[in-house]
Amino acid sequence: MSRNKIVQDTDSDALLSKFAAERAGYYHDPLLKLFLPSNIDPAHVHKLPLFNRGTYVRVMAVSKLIDQFLSTTSDTKKQIISLGAGSDTRPFYLLPKFRSNLIYHELDFAVSARQKAELVAKHAVLKDAIPGPVEYDVHTPDLPQRPRRWSAARSFVPSREPASQSGHGPHHLHSSGSINTHPGHNSLSQAQNPHGFETPLKSPSYYIHGVDLRHLVTPASVQLPGIDFSLPTLLVSECCLCYLEPDASDAVLAAFIKAFTSPSSSSQLGIVSYEPFSSDDQFGKVMIHNLAIRGISIPTMMAFPTLQAQVARLRGLGFKAAAAGDLKYVHDWWINGDEMQKIDALELLDEREEFDLLVAHYGIYWCSTVPESDSSDYKFEGPFGGWNDFPRQI
Numbered sequence: 226m227s228r229n230k231i232v233q234d235t236d237s238d239a240l241l242s243k244f245a246a247e248r249a250g251y252y253h254d255p256l257l258k259l260f261l262p263s264n265i266d267p268a269h270v271h272k273l274p275l276f277n278r279g280t281y282v283r284v285m286a287v288s289k290l291i292d293q294f295l296s297t298t299s300d301t302k303k304q305i306i307s308l309g310a311g312s313d314t315r316p317f318y319l320l321p322k323f324r325s326n327l328i329y330h331e332l333d334f335a336v337s338a339r340q341k342a343e344l345v346a347k348h349a350v351l352k353d354a355i356p357g358p359v360e361y362d363v364h365t366p367d368l369p370q371r372p373r374r375w376s377a378a379r380s381f382v383p384s385r386e387p388a389s390q391s392g393h394g395p396h397h398l399h400s401s402g403s404i405n406t407h408p409g410h411n412s413l414s415q416a417q418n419p420h421g422f423e424t425p426l427k428s429p430s431y432y433i434h435g436v437d438l439r440h441l442v443t444p445a446s447v448q449l450p451g452i453d454f455s456l457p458t459l460l461v462s463e464c465c466l467c468y469l470e471p472d473a474s475d476a477v478l479a480a481f482i483k484a485f486t487s488p489s490s491s492s493q494l495g496i497v498s499y500e501p502f503s504s505d506d507q508f509g510k511v512m513i514h515n516l517a518i519r520g521i522s523i524p525t526m527m528a529f530p531t532l533q534a535q536v537a538r539l540r541g542l543g544f545k546a547a548a549a550g551d552l553k554y555v556h557d558w559w560i561n562g563d564e565m566q567k568i569d570a571l572e573l574l575d576e577r578e579e580f581d582l583l584v585a586h587y588g589i590y591w592c593s594t595v596p597e598s599d600s601s602d603y604k605f606e607g608p609f610g611g612w613n614d615f616p617r618q619i
């Protein structure tokens with residue numbers, strides 16, 4: 226199996242973990258089941274309590290930071306750019322709430338992006354969550370297709386094939402895991418523009434872009450359709466950039482930072498990032514070994530083995546205010562008494578020590594490019610100001 230396919234499949238792992246935690250009652254996300262592959266019986270999706278609780282902390286932490294960004298200076302229009310969005314359901318809850326005050330972009334490999342666009346087209350509950358008219362560039366029966374002139378304007382340039390994400394051997398963007406299961410799917414919908422991306426779904430406030438993030442390495446290359454460089458913007462990387470080589474993910478982040486902070490755009494960019502780290506300890510080594518058995522490598526785990534190392538890296542790239550906590554810290558400090566009582570009652574957590582060790586190897590980082598106006602390193606300003614209220618480990 227190609228390395229790209231393995232990385233794409235990590236979305237199914239995330240989805241199943243989230244679905245299992247949802248089924249166990251940790252949170253309410255009725256849309257998740259729509260994303261389950263047809264060969265999965267929802268009734269048989271179970272995970273151990275320690276994994277369910279860990280997934281709950283992950284989802285809760287990322288969601289709280291996003292919600293706070295959207296709620297601070299709530300009358301200001303804002304933008305979210307989700308890197309490696311996979312089957313994330315957040316846009317379908319946030320778009321109806323913030324409507325014309327939010328533009329939401331989801332980026333993932335072309336094959337995954339098309340799959341999501343097809344799913345949105347198929348389910349009214351997803352489609353109806355998107356304000357304004359929606360245009361699809363995927364071919365499914367009964368779908369309104371883009372006007373012919375749009376397609377004709379596109380060029381039939383094959384996708385660029387950069388070195389594999391881990392640096393091992395070639396990868397095949399379209400070689401496996403194709404979603405081309407619809408009888409009417411034609412080559413038009415697979416055509417890519419000269420910059421190597423496609424946008425299988427677009428609306429005034431929601432875009433799904435199919436792109437290999439490793440192509441987004443210059444301010445010009447991050448100018449995907451609909452991205453507004455004048456809006457306060459939040460990048461979200463929920464377990465995505467960690468799959469890129471550190472140089473590659475640095476280049477992606479640097480390109481976005483430059484595009485948003487150049488004198489012509491001079492907007493503000495924040496990031497919420499979630500990823501594992503090794504801690505340079507035995508548990509971290511076992512995690513890396515277990516992933517390697519499945520062909521998965523997470524290069525940033527070793528390159529930035531601690532919260533401090535990752536924060537220093539993000540600061541070095543241009544994020545001026547930066548804070549972080551591992552999931553154990555977030556579990557202990559972000560969940561109020563009532564909520565903790567609720568989750569304690571859901572399942573018996575026998576493996577408390579193992580849980581503590583596991584969640585201490587996952588970090589949440591929240592950073593912004595807004596320069597600090599006082600001496601505090603951690604003071605968030607402007608649309609990110611609400612983040613000052615979140616307890617931080619660093």
Ligand SMILES: C[S@@+](CC[C@H](N)C(=O)[O-])C[C@H]1O[C@@H](n2cnc3c(N)ncnc32)[C@H](O)[C@@H]1O
Nearest residue numbers: 233235236239309310311333334437438463465
């Ligand atoms: C572990 S999944 C996480 C999905 C989602 N963010 C979540 O947390 O549920 C990682 C996602 O990142 C995407 N991804 C990884 N490397 C990528 C790249 N170079 N270009 C585009 N997408 C990428 C994968 O396809 C996958 O959907």
